[in-house]
Amino acid sequence: NAGVTQTPKFQVLKTGQSMTLQCAQDMNHNSMYWYRQDPGMGLRLIYYSASEGTTDKGEVPNGYNVSRLNKREFSLRLESAAPSQTSVYFCATRGATNEKLFFGSGTQLSVL
Amino acid sequence: SQKIEQNSEALNIQEGKTATLTCNYTNYSPAYLQWYRQDPGRGPVFLLLIRENEKEKRKERLKVTFDTTLKQSLFHITASQPADSATYLCALAPYKLIFGAGTRLAVHP
Numbered sequence: 001n002a003g004v005t006q007t008p009k010f011q012v013l014k015t016g017q018s019m020t021l022q023c024a025q026d027m028n029h030n031s032m033y034w035y036r037q038d039p040g041m042g043l044r045l046i047y048y049s050a051s052e053g054t055t056d057k058g059e060v061p062n063g064y065n066v067s068r069l070n071k072r073e074f075s076l077r078l079e080s081a082a083p084s085q086t087s088v089y090f091c092a093t094r095g096a097t098n099e100k101l102f103f104g105s106g107t108q109l110s111v112l
Numbered sequence: 113s114q115k116i117e118q119n120s121e122a123l124n125i126q127e128g129k130t131a132t133l134t135c136n137y138t139n140y141s142p143a144y145l146q147w148y149r150q151d152p153g154r155g156p157v158f159l160l161l162i163r164e165n166e167k168e169k170r171k172e173r174l175k176v177t178f179d180t181t182l183k184q185s186l187f188h189i190t191a192s193q194p195a196d197s198a199t200y201l202c203a204l205a206p207y208k209l210i211f212g213a214g215t216r217l218a219v220h221p
Contacts, residue, residue, distance in 0.1 A: 004155075035211075040120065042201065042213035043156070058208060090155050100146060101209060103155030 002026055006091050006104035013081045013111045021076040021107050023091030031094040032074035033058075033101065034066060036087040043090065049074055081111045115139060116204060116212040124218045125192055133187040133215045135202035142204040145178055145185050150199045150214065159200075160187075192219045 007022045025032065030051045035043040035058075045058030049068040063085060065077045078085060088108050092101040117136045125131050135145070144163040148156035162169040162178045162185070169176045175188040189196050201214040 033209075040213055042116075043203075043211035045208055045210075048208065059210075092155075100158035100161065101148075101156070101203075103157070105155050106153075 004104035010108050018079050023074045025093045029093040029095045033092040034076045035090045083111045086111045118212040119215045122216040131189040131192045135185040137183050146203045148201045194219045
């Protein structure tokens with residue numbers, strides 16, 4: 001039982017390049033989230049998906065797009081990476097509104 | 113705007129003592145509050161949830177209080193151990209969880 005799996009674990013991009021961060025969960029949860037974590041800033045919500053087929057913006061959505069491919073998978077895409085997007089990205093899932101989040105191990109992204 | 117504040121400075125304590133971490137919030141009335149632990153290079157892991165109508169919640173050596181009048185939660189670790197060293201995050205909101213920046217705890221032998 002893997003829980004929440006994120007790929008890749010590390011990535012270095014040049015400014016302007018694009019990439020997709022992948023997230024898959026085997027917990028049969030409806031809700032999935034993408035956060036970024038920067039030093040001193042805490043976790044900030046980028047996008048979330050309440051259920052398959054729906055997505056909504058979080059606190060810092062600019063420069064990102066998401067796809068809820070099916071119940072298991074929720075991907076985050078950077079169309080034109082910028083140095084300001086250098087961060088650690090976490091995917092998380094939750095079964096119900098008042099329950100805890102389960103996090104993946106994160107993707108460390110550097111944009112040069 | 114909604115704001116969550118946790119002590120940005122690291123908390124250093126001696127093994128065996130009680131660690132107390134603070135989470136203050138403004139411009140929000142959360143239905144519940146959660147605490148997470150995060151180790152370096154890892155994702156946060158859930159520890160405790162406390163609802164607005166609960167004053168206190170305990171789990172083994174952990175205790176959380178929630179004062180909706182003061183808009184504050186306190187997180188206590190009793191009989192602390194070096195293995196408790198980590199960053200602790202508080203989070204608010206019934207749906208779109210809003211996280212504080214976290215407080216790093218270092219427990220020294």
